[in-house]
Amino acid sequence: MIRNAFSKTPPTIPPIWFMRQAGRYLPEYLKVREEAGSFLDLCYNPKLATEVTMQPIRKFDFDAAILFSDILVVPDALGMQVGFIKGQGPKLTPLTCLSDIEALNRTDFHKNIDKVYQAIKSIRKTLPDDKDLIGFCGAPWTLLTYMLGGVGSVDQKIGRLFSYNEPELMDRLLVLLSEVLADYLFTQAKNGAQVLKIFDSWAGNLADDEFDRLVVKPTHDLVKLLKQKLKAANMTDVKIIAFPRGAGEKYVYYSKNVDVDGLAFDTSTSLEWIRDHIDANICLQGNLDPLLLVAGGERLKNRVNHICDIMDGRKFIFNLGHGIIPETPQAHVHMVIDTIRSR
DSSP: OOOGGGGSSSSOOOOOOOTTTTSTTTTHHHHHHHHSSSSHHHHHHHHEEEEEEEHHHHOOOSSSSOOOOEEEEEEOOOOOOOOTTTEEEEEEEOOOOOOHHHTOOOHHHHHHTHHHHHHHHHHHHSSOOOSEEEEEEHHHHHHHHHHHHOOOOSOOHHHHHHHHHHHHHHHHHHHHHHHHHHHHHHHHHHHOSSSSEETTTTTGGOOHHHHIIIIHHHHHHHHHHHHHHHTTOOOOTEEEEEEETOOOTTTHHHHSSSSSSSSEEETSSHHHHHHHHHHHEEEEEEOOOHHHHHHHHHHHHHHHHHHHHOOOOOOOOESSSSSOTOOOOHHHHHHHHHHHHHH
């Protein structure tokens, strides 16, 4: 289980899981995906979500399973129109004014997203006891880039302009999402998730003051509220990992101001730098290049060993720097796992 990596004496062999470990590189996933009808239907089908979550556990014996879902089930459950267009990705009807924001439906949120909680219960019952179950959500800022922009974007232009032009409305949305997401993650934990991960995929394009306002502060508030809920429920053994992708040197500021147990870092981050600059009490997770996993060969094996060497003695979970790519050969996944576990 990956929670062993958070202990004062971490294991000699780091635990392993991969972002998007359940996905399109597995033929068995594609078969279930077709059976489900649509991507969201798959997310909201507890039986099928359990099956695809378990597929990489059965095939590769990862140390943890991550709930098969998507960060955009949250705006969907808040009443926004969310769809996934083949070949184009997610599309939402964007928030454009105060009335759109006021129409967000917090009252029925848990009812609307209950199938996700049912999936977590089902997965936890199916998963072996020595495997942790990871629940997750998108961070407030990353969710808002979709909720305001309607689609994914490399520069988050619409969300960033909204923040500059409508600061009060932006702050209102950040507070709302911090509260909703804290409750969402807490309910995931109540239903069986033992590790919770917060994905801030679009944290990397912001100036320092906007990074503080849009990324650090709302995630700080989210985690603070979540930990209060976990403490009140005697669930302090649940671990929280954050992933402010692309934060660069701002990882340090983030780690000092967001009270998480673990910090995931992307492929562009120097291993030595993050090892030396992040508090040793924080478990690190990363950061193999997903494209190198596709390429394979001796270079892949050497990089895996290099990562493990740099992180030797450190609280560390082996993962990718981003999600696994659909064309990844399964043999390369086996190679990585075998290389780590044979050290």
